[in-house]
Amino acid sequence: MLDDLKELNGIRERVDFLGYEFLTWLFLFLDHEDAPTDLEKVTSNLIRNSKITVILGERLVTCLFAHKEQKTTVASPVLESSHEVFASIKNGHLIEALSVKLSIGDINVGLALHAQDFAFTQIKIKNRFEDASLTDPDDDLDEHDFIREEIFLRTQALKDVERVIDALFARFLEERLRPKVYQDRLNAMRQQVEARLGSYLHKKATRDAEGHALKLM
């Protein structure tokens, strides 16, 4: 037990970058056009045969790993089409906090993940049992049973979310611990960032040229 703790504390000091690398990996994983297929591979049969979808949320924070006080916050309804995120990553930033939306069967959950401590915040659970409230308890249940049911359902939703995020982290770790595989992944991520920035700059140049042509007319 003590040896485990010593080993864990040693690892904790050495791999404090993992959370930042994982969230950056996750952002690019979900931004990729093959995300639905890749996600299915990771989450198939994970939770009661439920269909699981994970998409990017509306907010993220990036920072320089060596200077965490240098942060960039991006809030956008379509996070993946915001060039600021890709520009930040190109400038050496890693993602410190990332909001994602999960759908597990008929439950929708929005949350923010944090690289520093793996905390889950701003969790909003939307499902068919969310509308029920303590002021309108089910007639068949007394108050204690009703509270117990609420706690059970909300805890179950949290457990499901954790299982999905943990499965994604395990997938990241599997790649991360194999140097050759991760080197290929790094190259792919670099190309993805360059391509997304390039397409934005190309669109901007086309728009500018069109604007200029209109002015001349």
Add this chain to the structure above:
Amino acid sequence: MPILKGTLGYTRFLVKCPQPLPPSQIAEKLNMFRFRPLHPHGEDTESVGWCPFLWEYDAEKSIAESDFHFDQNIVLCLRLDSITLPKALLRATVKKALSAYATEHKRLPDKTVKKEIELAETLSLRSRVLPATKIIESLWCQDTGELRIFSRSRAQVDRFLDLFQTGFLLRPERRDFAHSAWQCADERNWLSDLTQLNHHPIFLPPVRIDVQ
């Protein structure tokens, strides 16, 4: 009441317990470290302890099994009351009292009198200030050892962990990315790879020239 409704935010922990504690034993431990309110005329400025879930503001109520035991989930509620004296107001009242003393006694107060006046004014002000209350909820699933503390504040989480360790004599382990990686690597015999891992940035940050 994040456990029952509204937006949630929590930090993850794992508690290794040789065998699940029976609810009666948990109730006993919770009541042993139950929250006791600050006395209006006391000197303490902080009080911390367990309180019954959904009855957080009833300091008289003892914690019964039905207050924390919901199927396999244990709902622990920590109440933290603290009094913060408004320093500027305290300074002003002390100054006024010192000036009143000088007028009445036709001489300036010496060090001992000054201290007595300061203490009296501090206690008087303390009795008029209401404590600020923080409730920190948590969910402990003994079967899996998962402990979710519904707070991200370092200070609050530390207070919670202190009381948890003191009461249950169990040490919760932070379940951060390093812990998850360690657990995952241990299960798959990748520990040696994990210990040799180094940070590989996707892009290096641009080199900055320090003009100073």
